[in-house]
Amino acid sequence: MNGPSEEGAAARKALAEHPSIDEGTEKRRQYVAANRDRIRELNRLWRSEHLDRARELNRDSMRRAAARRHREAQVRARGRERAKRWRVEHLERRREYQQRWVAENREKVREYYNRYYEAHRDGVNARAAARRDADPERTKQVTRQWAGRNKERRAELQRNRRSDPEIYQSELEANAAARRLKRSLSRAGLPPKRVHVATAAERRANEREADAYFNNPSRPEHLRQFTVFAESLTEHILKNGARMREFAEAYVEARARMGLPTVPVETIVYARAVEIVAERMRRVDLLTSRDVAAAVRSTKAEVVREERQEQFERLVKTVVTQVHRNRARYVVDTEMENQARAHRGKPRVPVESTVVQFAMQEVIERTSTNGLTVEDAQNAARVAMLRLAMSSEPGLGPVNDRIQRRPLG
Structure with missing residues (x-):
């Protein structure tokens, strides 16, 4: 069986021996170019007269084309399989070849990367951020190593950033404000401000959680x-x-x-x-269970506030009632207290506040005030004084009127 090269040689030899074959081909090409419409019409007429034969020929042509495509696909699949096996069997040679090709074609690699990055910018950035977030310690280590290797480049980037007058001025103002705050806290005896610097990974995680929370349709x-x-x-x-x-x-x-x-x-x-x-x-x-727990905590806090407010109101009402019942005794005790203070050379105390103070001391001994603080008791005394001053019950009269009618000497 002769090979393809022998068949090609025989064809060339026949053309050389019979020049008329080549001339006939050229004449046929010229005729087709000059009579395209006529040839198309003849073909249509033949197809209409021999429809079954035309369909048979068309089916044969389609079968040959399908067989040809199948053979080509099999050849490509076998080639891919051979290449895959070779890559698996020669890992070192493959790696060396790739490294050598990259080293010899730096410009092409950079061009390919830039072209891909321009077409898939968001996807590349998202994958890079995901890799950094997956291993933050490794990311910090790589960042420190890069900063150590590229000190001059880092300084240049910082100089370029500060070359903008607005950015430079904003950094100066922020640094000055931080120094003023530090000095103010130090003079007041307070600890320095503690700031938790959130990393980029933490900020992205917070943004994802916030987006999931606020964009939840439910x-x-x-x-x-x-x-x-x-x-x-x-x-x-x-x-x-x-x-x-x-x-x-x-x-x-x-x-x-x-x-x-x-x-x-x-x-x-x-x-x-x-x-x-x-x-x-x-x-x-x-x-969820967290929602129920939060509702219970809120209710407990509200119950404490209500109990505290109830104790406060009860304390104020009891003090006012105690003053109304024992006003004369408290006034006499206040006068005796002021006389004793005068003998010791101390200033006199207001009668109205001292009366309320005496009543408060007696009331607290027999009233539940476990939910109140010292400040709450002081506020209760002030509120009681205001209510006593505004009191106009028959036969009692405001405490201030009683004090004004009685000389303080």
């Missing part, structure tokens, strides 16, 4: 459920807290009698309150 309904739940829980505890506490204390005592482990009363009260409020609400499907 967030409005979630916030509505949480707000309604927290408000309902607070209202229920303020309204039924005492009764629920009594039940919880009885339940704890019953468990103790049966030898069961003790449970805090507060836990029982709030667990039952959460259960009742959740059953009454229309929707609680978006609430």
